[in-house]
Amino acid sequence: MSGIFLSLRQLSVTYGRGSSGAAALDDIDLDIVAGEMLAIIGESGSGKSTLARALTGLLPEGATVRGEILWPGLGHPPRAGRDFGFVFQDPGSSLNPVLTIGEQIAEGARRHLGLSWKQAYVRAEELLERVRIPQPDKAMRAFPHQLSGGQRQRVAIAAAIAARPALLIADEATSALDVVVQAEIVRLLDGLVREDGMTLLFITHDIALASGFVDRIAVFRNARLVEAGPVRSVLSAPRSDYTAALIASHRDLATPPLIVEVRS
Numbered sequence: 001m002s003g004i005f006l007s008l009r010q011l012s013v014t015y016g017r018g019s020s021g022a023a024a025l026d027d028i029d030l031d032i033v034a035g036e037m038l039a040i041i042g043e044s045g046s047g048k049s050t051l052a053r054a055l056t057g058l059l060p061e062g063a064t065v066r067g068e069i070l071w072p073g074l075g076h077p078p079r080a081g082r083d084f085g086f087v088f089q090d091p092g093s094s095l096n097p098v099l100t101i102g103e104q105i106a107e108g109a110r111r112h113l114g115l116s117w118k119q120a121y122v123r124a125e126e127l128l129e130r131v132r133i134p135q136p137d138k139a140m141r142a143f144p145h146q147l148s149g150g151q152r153q154r155v156a157i158a159a160a161i162a163a164r165p166a167l168l169i170a171d172e173a174t175s176a177l178d179v180v181v182q183a184e185i186v187r188l189l190d191g192l193v194r195e196d197g198m199t200l201l202f203i204t205h206d207i208a209l210a211s212g213f214v215d216r217i218a219v220f221r222n223a224r225l226v227e228a229g230p231v232r233s234v235l236s237a238p239r240s241d242y243t244a245a246l247i248a249s250h251r252d253l254a255t256p257p258l259i260v261e262v263r264s
């Protein structure tokens, strides 16, 4: 890990014009280190997706943004598809139902890496192998509906990293999957991010899941950043009552054996 990749300075976002409406993000100061895995934790409505949209220029028209989003790690504002990849909760929303798996992964590599279609197809098949889709050569010709939910999410991850982005944003990317598949996808993300030296923003309501693999946690509540820190320090000594309650609500995190392990 080295250097600041991304800095948020007094970032506030309000939906709707003028000063009407409550802030969806309120005065957020946060530095994200290059190459780190940071979990953005919070319950529904806390502002997690607003943060992801603000970073990637995907806020709806009429949203008001105040403060600064700085990208020292890139040196320029991020270009969609090139500098960041996005994985959503529902892979259906990022995969095109009428394109083959091969076509949609190859497209990002072709467009952003300047590859020919032939080279892009080679890269797409390699990526399917990396995300551990069985029989990648056959899967290249399949359509999204022919795959399981977990496999579709693997394909969505492959498409998101096809252009070798510096930043990967996973927004509730495992929430629709059963726990076994969730664990597999988390392991996959962990491996890919380390191998490629990407920075990961793992957005989730599940502090237990995130704590198993990320470096740091940022806890959001009601549009505010409640606290941020390394997983071990947040779990063993949360600074806010809210985080403490969140930890206590997860038996796996609150039971003595894990606390002992966390402190070791």
Ligand SMILES: Nc1ncnc2c1ncn2[C@@H]1O[C@H](COP(=O)(O)OP(=O)(O)OP(=O)(O)O)[C@@H](O)[C@H]1O
Pocket: 015, 016, 023, 024, 042, 043, 044, 045, 046, 047, 048, 049, 050, 051, 060, 205
């Ligand atoms: N397009 C929009 N227009 C108006 N208000 C919105 C819009 N999108 C989100 N909000 C509001 O902004 C606040 C934060 O929402 P956001 O989606 O960022 O939260 P979240 O933590 O990602 O929740 P979830 O996990 O349910 O997606 C909520 O009060 C929500 O109702």
